Amino acid sequence: MAKKKFVVGCFDDEAVLFPAVKKVRTAGYKIHDVYTPFAVHGLDHAIGERETSLHTAGFIYGITGTATALSGIGWIFTRDWPLNIGGKPHFALPAWIPIMFELTVLFSAVGMVLTFCYLCQLAPFVKKHHFHPRATDDLFVMVIECTDKTNVDDLKGFLSSNGAKEIDVQVAETGWWLGSYDKNEVLFENRTVAA
Amino acid sequence: MASFREQFEIPGKMKTWSWALIGIGAVALIVGLVTKGMSSDEHEQAVFIGTLMYNTIFWTLVCNAAMFFICATTLAMGGWQLSFRRVSEAISAMVPIFGGITMVILFYVIFSHNHHIYHWLDKDAVENDPLLKGKAGFLNPAFFLIWTTLTIGLWSILGWRIRQLSRESDESPMDNQTGTSFIFRNTVRAALFIVWFALTVGSTVPWLWMMSIDAHWYSTMYSWYTFASTFVSGMSLIALWVIYLKNKGYLELTNQEHLHDLGKFMFAFSIFWTYLWFSQFMLIWYANIPEETVYFKHRVQGPYKGLFYLNLIINFVCPILILMKRSAKRNYTLMTFMSVLILFGHWIDFYQMVIGSLSKEHVTLGWLDFGILSLFVGIMILGVAKSLASRPLIAKYHPFLKESVIHQV
Numbered sequence: 001m002a003k004k005k006f007v008v009g010c011f012d013d014e015a016v017l018f019p020a021v022k023k024v025r026t027a028g029y030k031i032h033d034v035y036t037p038f039a040v041h042g043l044d045h046a047i048g049e050r051e052t053s054l055h056t057a058g059f060i061y062g063i064t065g066t067a068t069a070l071s072g073i074g075w076i077f078t079r080d081w082p083l084n085i086g087g088k089p090h091f092a093l094p095a096w097i098p099i100m101f102e103l104t105v106l107f108s109a110v111g112m113v114l115t116f117c118y119l120c121q122l123a124p125f126v127k128k129h130h131f132h133p134r135a136t137d138d139l140f141v142m143v144i145e146c147t148d149k150t151n152v153d154d155l156k157g158f159l160s161s162n163g164a165k166e167i168d169v170q171v172a173e174t175g176w177w178l179g180s181y182d183k184n185e186v187l188f189e190n191r192t193v194a195a
Numbered sequence: 196m197a198s199f200r201e202q203f204e205i206p207g208k209m210k211t212w213s214w215a216l217i218g219i220g221a222v223a224l225i226v227g228l229v230t231k232g233m234s235s236d237e238h239e240q241a242v243f244i245g246t247l248m249y250n251t252i253f254w255t256l257v258c259n260a261a262m263f264f265i266c267a268t269t270l271a272m273g274g275w276q277l278s279f280r281r282v283s284e285a286i287s288a289m290v291p292i293f294g295g296i297t298m299v300i301l302f303y304v305i306f307s308h309n310h311h312i313y314h315w316l317d318k319d320a321v322e323n324d325p326l327l328k329g330k331a332g333f334l335n336p337a338f339f340l341i342w343t344t345l346t347i348g349l350w351s352i353l354g355w356r357i358r359q360l361s362r363e364s365d366e367s368p369m370d371n372q373t374g375t376s377f378i379f380r381n382t383v384r385a386a387l388f389i390v391w392f393a394l395t396v397g398s399t400v401p402w403l404w405m406m407s408i409d410a411h412w413y414s415t416m417y418s419w420y421t422f423a424s425t426f427v428s429g430m431s432l433i434a435l436w437v438i439y440l441k442n443k444g445y446l447e448l449t450n451q452e453h454l455h456d457l458g459k460f461m462f463a464f465s466i467f468w469t470y471l472w473f474s475q476f477m478l479i480w481y482a483n484i485p486e487e488t489v490y491f492k493h494r495v496q497g498p499y500k501g502l503f504y505l506n507l508i509i510n511f512v513c514p515i516l517i518l519m520k521r522s523a524k525r526n527y528t529l530m531t532f533m534s535v536l537i538l539f540g541h542w543i544d545f546y547q548m549v550i551g552s553l554s555k556e557h558v559t560l561g562w563l564d565f566g567i568l569s570l571f572v573g574i575m576i577l578g579v580a581k582s583l584a585s586r587p588l589i590a591k592y593h594p595f596l597k598e599s600v601i602h603q604v
Contacts (some may be wrong), residue, residue, distance in 0.1 A: 042603055051521075059519070086483065094477045 005146040005171050006032060007155050008131050009164035010139045014040060016163035017140045021046045023162055024144065029155065032143040032174070035135035054119070058112045065107025069100040121176040129172040139166075200445050201587040205580045213580070216573030223566020231563065241311035241553050243563070245408075247300050248312070249549035250567045252404055253428075253542055254575060255293040255347075256396060256421065260429025262287035262354045263392055264460075266385035269357075272378075274598030275456060278448035280590060282436045284358050285582040286429070291355075292578055293571075294347035301343055301404065305336050312553065314410035326411050334407050342403060346395045353388040360384060362586065364593040374594035396422050408552040412490045416475040421548075423471050427464035427510075428541040430457060431534035436579065438531050445588055448600050451525045455604045458524025461537060465514035468541075472507070493555045494547060502547050502558060509540030542568065 011017045017034070021043070024031060031047050034040075077083070078090045088095065117123060135141040142164070146152060156167050231243035261283040268276050276283070303309075310317035314327070315334040321327045327334070360381055369377055401421035406413065414420075434457040440446045479487045494503050513536060523529045550559055590596065 055521075086481075088483075094473075094480050097473065097477070 003171050003173050004032075005152075005169065006131070007144045007146060007150075007152060007159065008168050008170055009142045009144070009159035010132055010134070010166040011142065011163060012139060012165050013163070014140065017142070018043075018046060020159070020162040020164070021142065024142070024158070027158065029150070030145045030147065032145040035131060035141040035143070037135065037137055037139070040140075052119075054112060054115060057115050058108045061111030062104045062108035064111075065104040066100050068107070069103035070096065073099060123176070126176045126178060127180065128176050129174065131170060131172070132166075199447055199589060199591075201589055201591070203440070203445060203580070203583045203588055205584050206443070209576065209580055213573045213576040216569045216576070218573075220566055220568075220570020220573055223563055224570060227563045227566065237311050238554070241309065242550065242559050244300065244304060244309065244312060245549050245553040246559075246563055246567055248297075248304070249405075249545045250542075250564075250571050251293060251297045251300055252549075253425070253545040254571045255290060255297045256425035257428045257432055257538075258286050258289040258293055258575070259350055259354075259392075259396065260422075260426045261433055262290065262350070262357065262388065263396075263426065264429060264433065265357060266388045266392070269381050269385040270389065272595075274595030275453065275602040277590060277593050277596050277599035278453060278602075279433070279437045279440075279446055280361070280593075281583065281586065281588050282440065282446075283433050284361060285579045286432055286436065287354050288358060288582040289575060289578045290347075291351040292574065294351060297404075298343060298347055302340065305339055313407055315407060330410070333403075334410065339403060342399065346400055349391050350388075350395070353384065353391060357381070357384050357388060361590055361593075364590040365587055366592065368592050369594055378594060396425070405548055408549065409490055411486065414475050414479070414487075414490070416471055420468070420471040420475055423464055423468040424510075424541045424544055427461055427468055428538050430460040430464065431537040433457060434461065434530055435534045435538075436583075438527055438534075440583075440588070441527070448589060448596075452602045452604045453599070454527070454530055455521070455524045456602075458518055458530055458533075461533065462514055462518040462524070465510060465518070465537065469507075469511040469515075472511075490552075494551055498556060498558050499547055499551050502543060502551075502560070506540065506544050506547060509536060510544060513540075 009020075011020060017040075021031065021034065025046075025048060034043060034047055036043065073096050074091065077092070082090045085092070121128060131143050132139060132141045142159075144155065144159075146155075146169075152169055156169075159167050227243055227246070231239045234240060264276070265280065265283050265287065267273075304312050305316065308316050310320070313334075315321060315330065316336065321331055332338075360377075363377060396418065398418050401418040402413070405421070406417045434454065437446060437449055437454065437457065441449060476491065479491060493499055514533065517523055517529065518533055523533075546560060546564065
C-alpha cells in the first residue's frame with residue numbers, strides 16, 4: 001500500500017484520446033491506465049499493455065478439470081465401487097467424456113473468473129480508488145503516473161494541448177484495500193463533479 | 196488504389212504442377228479403370244467407383260462450403276472477410292465442375308443398378324426387406340436422380356448469382372442508396388443459398404449420397420457431421436489460397452488479423468466436428484443395438500481401427516493442441532501446415548465413411564486413392580487459379596471493404 005501521485009486527464013472523444021495516448025507515450029510519460037466507459041478496440045495495444053496470460057491460466061485450469069474428472073471417475077468405477085452398467089466395461093471411456101468435458105469447462109470458467117477478478121483487483125467489500133466517476137459514463141480518463149522527475153505543470157499543459165477537457169492531480173492508492181474510503185478517498189457520491 | 200496488384204496472373208509453375216497432378220491422376224484413373232473398374236470381381240468394381248465417389252463428393256462439398264462461408268458472413272453483415280472474398284468466390288466457382296463430375300458418377304451408379312454400392316437399388320432385396328421397403332419413399336432411383344440434379348443445379352445457379360452480384364462492386368463507387376440496395380440484394384441471394392444449403396448438405400444429401408451405402412443403417416447426425424467435415428476443410432482451403440496469394444505478393448489488404456480469424460474458424464469447426472463425431476458415436480456405443488453398431492463394428496474393432504484413431508488424432512487432437520494458441524493462428528507456416536493436415540484428415544474421414552462401408556474386410560487405401568486425389572487437387576488448383584485470374588482480386592467498391600481493411604482481432 002503505497003500512495004502515488006498521478007496526473008489525470010479526461011477526454012470526451014475516442015478520436016482525440018488515441019493520438020493523445022500516442023503522444024504521451026512518445027514524450028516518455030508513464031501511463032498508469034486509461035479508464036473508459038466501454039471497451040475501446042486497440043487501446044490495450046496503444047497504451048502498450050502486454051498480452052494477458054489469462055488464457056494460459058484458463059488452459060491450466062481446464063487440464064486440471066479434465067484430470068480431476070478422469071481420475072475421479074476412473075478410480076470410483078474401476079477400483080472403489082465397480083458396477084455393472086448395461087454390460088459395459090468398467091473403464092467405459094466414451095461414457096465419461098461428457099463429464100470430463102463438463103468439468104473442464106467448469107474448472108476453466110470458474111478459475112478464469114476468479115483469476116480475472118484477482119488480476120483486476122475486484123472482490124466484494126474491497127475498495128479501489130476511482131480517478132473520475134464519469135469514467136463509467138462518458139469520459140475517457142487517462143491516468144499518468146508521476147515520478148521524481150515529472151514536471152507536473154508541464155505535463156498538465158501537454159495534456160490540455162492534446163485535447164484533455166479536464167485535468168487534475170491526485171495522490172491515490174492504486175491497489176485494493178479492505179475497509180472504507182477515508183478522507184482522501186472520498187466516496188464518489190460526495191465528490192463535486194465538474195460539468 | 197491504383198498501386199494494388201489487383202489482377203492475378205497464373206504463374207507458369209502452377210500450371211505445370213497442376214497439369215502434372217492431373218496427368219498423374221489421369222494415369223491412376225485409367226490404370227484403376229482397367230485393373231479394378233473393369234475387373235470381373237464386383238467387389239473390386241465397387242471399390243473403384245467408391246473411390247471416385249468419395250473424392251468427387253468431398254471436393255464438391257468443400258468448394259461449396261466456401262460459398263456457404265460467403266453467404267453466412269453476408270447474412271451476419273460480416274465485413275472482415277471482404278479483403279479475400281474473391282478467393283472464397285473462386286473456390287466456390289468450382290462447384291459446377293466438381294458437381295458435374297459427381298452427377299456423372301452417381302448417375303452411373305444408379306443407371307448401372309450397382310447394388311454393391313447402393314443396396315437399395317436391388318428391387319428383389321427391397322421387396323423382401325421390411326426396412327428397405329419402409330425407406331423406399333426416400334431411397335429410390337427417381338427421387339435420387341431428381342434430388343441430386345436439383346441439389347447440384349441450384350448450388351451452381353444460386354452460387355453463380357452471388358458471384359455475379361459481386362461483380363457490381365468492381366464497377367463504380369456506390370453512394371449510400373446504391374450501397375444499401377447492393378447489400379440488401381446480397382442478403383436476399385445469400386439467404387436463398389443458405390436455405391437450399393440447409394435442405395441439402397444440412398440434411399438430405401449426405402444421407403442420400405453416402406449414408407445410404409449402408410442401406411439399413413441410419414444416423415440423423417450424419418449430415419451435420421458431413422457438413423462440419425467439409426466446412427472445416429473449406430476454411431482450410433481458403434486459408435491455403437490466401438497464404439499462397441500473400442506469398443506471391445497479392446492481397447495487400449489481407450493480413451495476420453484475417454488469417455487469425457480463418458484460424459479461429461478452423462479451430463472452432465474442428466471442435467464442432469469432434470462434437471458431432473462423438474455425439475454420433477457415443478449414443479450408438481451406449482445403446483449397443485446391433486442394427487446401429489453395425490456401422491462402427493469394423494471401424495472401431497476391425498481393419499479400420501488404425502484409420503479410425505488416426506482420423507481422431509488428425510482432426511481433433513492436432514487442431515485443438517496446435518491451433519489453440521493465438522500466435523499459432525497468426526503464423527503463416529503453422530497455418531499452412533494445419534490447413535494441409537486438416538484437408539488430408541477430412542479426406543481420410545470421407546474415405547472411411549464411403550470405403551469403410553464398401554470394403555469391410557480390407558482397408559484399400561493405396562495408389563488409386565492418392566492418384567484420384569491428385570486428379571482432383573490438380574483440377575481444383577487449375578480451376579481456382581483460372582477463376583481468380585478472371586476478375587480483380589479486391590472488390591474495391593464494396594461498401595463494407597473498409598471494415599475489412601481496419602479489421603483487428
